[in-house]
Each structure stands twice: as C-alpha cells, then as structure tokens.
Amino acid sequence: MSYPLASAKQIEKTPSNEDGIPKDLEEDLREYGCKLINQAGVLLKQKQVALATAQILFQRFWYVSSMKAFGIGHMGMGALYLASKLEECPIRMRDLINVYDLLLQRISHTSAGKAGDDFRYAPMSYFGNTFYELKDAVVVGEMQLLKRLGFNTQVVLPYGTLVNYLRLLGLASDPEVCNRAWGYLNDGLQTPVYALYQMPSIVSAAILLTVRHLQIPLPSSSPDRWWELFDAPWEDVWSVCGYIMRLYRERTPEETTRPSRLLQKQDVRKWLEERGYR
Known part of the structure; x- marks a missing residue:
C-alpha cells in the first residue's frame, strides 16, 4: 500500500462516534471543515495540491482523534499550514490567521441571522489576544496532526x-x-x-x-x-x-446551520452535554 488508509476498526467506530457524536453530524463537520480549508486556501492563493493535501490530512486525523477533543476550525488551520510546507508553497502564519479570522467573523455574522451583505470585517489588533490564541491553535493543530498520524504525511493525489x-x-x-x-x-x-x-x-x-x-x-x-x-x-x-x-442532498435549515455552530471543541462538548453525554 503506497499510502495509509483507515483500519476496519477505525471505520466501524471512529473516536467521535465513541464520544457520542452521531455519524451524520461527524460527516457534516468533516465536510464543513474542508470547506473552510478550501475557502482559506483560495483567499491565500494557495496551490490546489496544497489544498487537496490539507483536506486529506484533515480527514485522516478524525480516524485517530475525536471532535470532542479537537475543534474542526483549529485543526483545519493546522492542516493547511502543514500542507503548505509539505507541498513546498509555505504561507505566512500571520496571513493564515488573518484569513481564518475573517472567515470565523463572517460565520458568526451569518449564524446570528444577519444578511451577508451587511458583513464588515473588523481586523484584529496586532498585539491582541485573538491573534495569539489563533497562533497557538495553528501550532497545536500542526503538532497534533504530526503526532497522531505518526508523522506519516504521505499523500497521493488523484x-x-x-x-x-x-x-x-x-x-x-x-x-x-x-x-x-x-x-x-x-x-x-x-x-x-x-x-x-x-x-x-x-x-x-x-x-x-x-x-x-x-x-x-x-x-x-x-x-x-x-x-x-x-x-x-x-x-x-x-x-x-x-x-x-x-454532498448534493437536500438539507433542512438545521442541517445547514448546525456545523457552523460547532467549530470549536467547547461547542461540541456543550452539544454533547445538552444531550446527556459526558
């Protein structure tokens, strides 16, 4: 086998499933995380090979880790940052953080029921807490990807x-x-x-x-x-x-908006607690 695939045990019950996250919600969160990676990559003018590599690594990660322990937003940042190095088209961490901050602000704006045309991006302070929190998230995300995938980052593109x-x-x-x-x-x-x-x-x-x-x-x-x-x-x-x-199926309003409300691990934990999972 020229590249790693999930085992039968991992496929049957992923770490997220074991923590009480339904299979359909996990698939929706995987999909939404990959969409964010793609949107960020387009804004950063990244190469397609880097975007594809980032999304494949992101998908592999959830067969060894739970969405209760790691947020799809932060892991998407780490995957894109790591893939840009693997495909030799590195991006500045500051640029990555700015782009994800823009995307997260826009998601928060639309989740509040406001019109997309009314969105105005508010740039973060260069020395503010938001920047350092996202910087730490990128570093941790990249480190956890490497650690939990056993540094096996080989990707074959189609x-x-x-x-x-x-x-x-x-x-x-x-x-x-x-x-x-x-x-x-x-x-x-x-x-x-x-x-x-x-x-x-x-x-x-x-x-x-x-x-x-x-x-x-x-x-x-x-x-x-x-x-x-x-x-x-x-x-x-x-x-x-x-x-x-x-991906092309019709979705209910709840299915459409739910992933955007569960980007971070604390959001997923709250969702689980509300449904009796600990």
Whole structure:
C-alpha cells in the first residue's frame, strides 16, 4: 500500500462516534471543515495540491482523534499550514490567521441571522489576544496532526491518475468530461473517501458519475467492464459515488446551520452535554 488508509476498526467506530457524536453530524463537520480549508486556501492563493493535501490530512486525523477533543476550525488551520510546507508553497502564519479570522467573523455574522451583505470585517489588533490564541491553535493543530498520524504525511493525489484513465478510455479530449470528473475528485475531498479507498476506486467513481451524467456509454457488461481495467472493485466504486453524491442532498435549515455552530471543541462538548453525554 503506497499510502495509509483507515483500519476496519477505525471505520466501524471512529473516536467521535465513541464520544457520542452521531455519524451524520461527524460527516457534516468533516465536510464543513474542508470547506473552510478550501475557502482559506483560495483567499491565500494557495496551490490546489496544497489544498487537496490539507483536506486529506484533515480527514485522516478524525480516524485517530475525536471532535470532542479537537475543534474542526483549529485543526483545519493546522492542516493547511502543514500542507503548505509539505507541498513546498509555505504561507505566512500571520496571513493564515488573518484569513481564518475573517472567515470565523463572517460565520458568526451569518449564524446570528444577519444578511451577508451587511458583513464588515473588523481586523484584529496586532498585539491582541485573538491573534495569539489563533497562533497557538495553528501550532497545536500542526503538532497534533504530526503526532497522531505518526508523522506519516504521505499523500497521493488523484489528478495524474485521472488524466491517464481518461486517455485509456478515449475521453481525455472532451473538456466537459475532464472538468466534471476533476470537479468530482475535488468534491470527494470533503468526504472521507481518500482515507478509506484506494486511488483507482476514487478516480473510477469520478469517471462513473461523469459519464452517467453526460450519458456517455462505456462497456459495463462482463467481461468488458471498464472499471476492471483499473483493478477497481465495483463495490468500492459505488460506495465512493455514494459519499460524493451525499454532498448534493437536500438539507433542512438545521442541517445547514448546525456545523457552523460547532467549530470549536467547547461547542461540541456543550452539544454533547445538552444531550446527556459526558
């Protein structure tokens, strides 16, 4: 195996599940944390490889740690900071802190029921407590990622594999196919699939979703099933598709706003206490 995947025991019951956090809420918090990483990376003009690496490390972390002990906001900062070093496109800590402070203020503004157009960012004091609290959060987040992942930060990204697969299937010259499949791979970063499945299954799932949406026929009957060309088990491919399509489901107002209220570990602990968990 060229990169680490979660064990069957970790998948069956994550540390967050053991602490009473429902599976659907954990998945929503994972997704929201990855969205914050992506938003911060775009504002910082980071490379896509760094954003993808940060989100994969972030997803792996929750198979060895609980959201009761670590907040998704702070761990997202640590993951992005660490990934920027791993992919040799480092960012200044001050810039990272400023961007996350902006995002957190905007989240607080919208969570209070105020219109997004009314938001005005209030820059933090250079020597204020907020800066030093977020600075400590970045350092601790990066340290905990390295410690709990056993310094195993090897990440295999899917983009080169996608290009090769599309060439073999004769689809590489179609820009709509390439763009849509690339988009599904990026959507998958918001889910745990990169910590659960081998790369051929993930890339095959992105291609499957693409060709079905665009109604492009590919051989799918025995013995000429196209995904078997890439040694991708159908059960894994179909499961990855399910994770990705879950992102597009209709959500209730509560499901939409709940993750933004549980960014920090103290918020999660309060949520658990209100429901009888200790």
